[in-house]
Amino acid sequence: MLHYQRFFLPNGLEVITHQDLGSKMAVFNLLYKVGSKDEIPGKTGLAHFFEHLMFGGSANIPVFDRELERVGGSCNAFTSPDITNYYITLPAANIETAFWLESDRMLQLNLSEKTIETQRKVVLEEYKQRYLNQPYGDAFHHLRDLAFDAHPYKWPTIGQRTEDIENFTRTDVEEFYQKHYQPSNAILVIAGAVDPDEIRILSEKWFGPIPSKNPQKTDRIQDSIQIRKKEKFIQAKVPTDALYKAYKMPAKLADGFQQTDLITDLLGSGKSAILEQTLVKNGKVFASIGAYILGSVDPGLLIFSGKMEKGVTSLEGEQALDAVVQQFILDEISENSLTKIKNQSEAMKTYESIKLINRAMNLAYYAHLGNPDLYWQEYEKKSTLDQGSVKEWANKILKEENASVLHYQSFPS
DSSP: OOOOOOEEEEOOEEHHHHHHHSEEEEEEEEEEEEGGGGGOOOOOTTTHHHHTTSSBBBBTBBBHHHHHHHTEEEEEEOOOOOOOEEEEEGGGGGHHHHHHHHHHHSSSSSSOOOHHHHHHHHHHHIIIIIIISSSTTTTHHHHHHHOOSSGGGSTTTTSSOHHHHHTTHHHHHHHHHHHHGGGEEEEHHHHHEEHHHHHHHHHHTTTTTTTOOOOOOOOOOOOOOOOOOOEEEESSSSSOEEEEEEEEETTTTSSSSSHHOOOOHHHHSTSSSSHIIIIIIIIISEEEEEEEEEEOOSEEEEEEEEEEOOOOOOHHHHHHHHHHHHHHHHHHOOOHHHHHHHHHHHHHHHTTSSSHHHHHHHHHHHHHHHHTTTHHHHHHHHOOHHHHHHHHHHHHHSSSSGGGEEEEEOOOO
């Protein structure tokens, strides 16, 4: 387990310090508890749009990156359906610069018309390049929309439509900022060669005066239990057919999540996995195929995705996939296979923990779930699951009435 110290400022900001004196560097990780699931239809993409706006300068810092580079630092950020995460790496001796930079844009971000319009163009270009102009680029737009009936996971983080981004008003942007970008909605993790007592002083100095508004979180509409298979067929200018088959699965902290994760590990993790060996190496249907879970906080999806060999239809692909999945459900899961997957998970967790930035991000993410210790509790739970438990959840989840299938088809030649 990672050692850490944790405290809360009176305004609600959660602060976690992880001291590691083995390096002269530090990581400043600020997680905001807002993602695309906190948006509403017609105004989707705001969380991701805001990630861009946060680098547009603030009241006392016209150019964020320039000030950071002056002290040997670098930064980046990402947005997911559940969170938005900003991180800075810099020499530990210069950690106060990160406090200055992040507190200034939390309190008084530059939301001028010029900044908004500049970032709007950047995001729209990203949308077009990554999702509209790439082969299969909009597949998850279609799959999410098909799989979810009402939950905001229905749209991707970039936004449901370009029109939503084009129509953001300055009022939309300012209201989003005031609601979500405040101390009580954030978790700060400082990791590296830092003094926990100094971090407390700096946190109180730079973030303590920022007021929190304690907004009421909007209750999200949850999807009802799926009772029938859903399918969608689209045609596009792509080299071969592709298949995306998704099954509804439990939420991150719910019973069954870890078992579902193991199911995808057994079926689709690595070149020796069942899907790779059966459908790619020794088959003539799929050119590639994988299995994974979205890992979302609310109930999410287990997904099989693959591209067909030339001339093979996605319908043939689904038939071949279903045969392998049904055989997996019927067969006993060997103890050796399960142990191998668990050992791989342990190795991956050990590898992840080598990097300071990974430790900082994990502390922030699991704190947002309720407690940083959940990171190890989750792993320990997964390592003790037996074949019977995994088999039970495979039977619960891998049912046709629980499936949503996207057939992404190439135009007939």
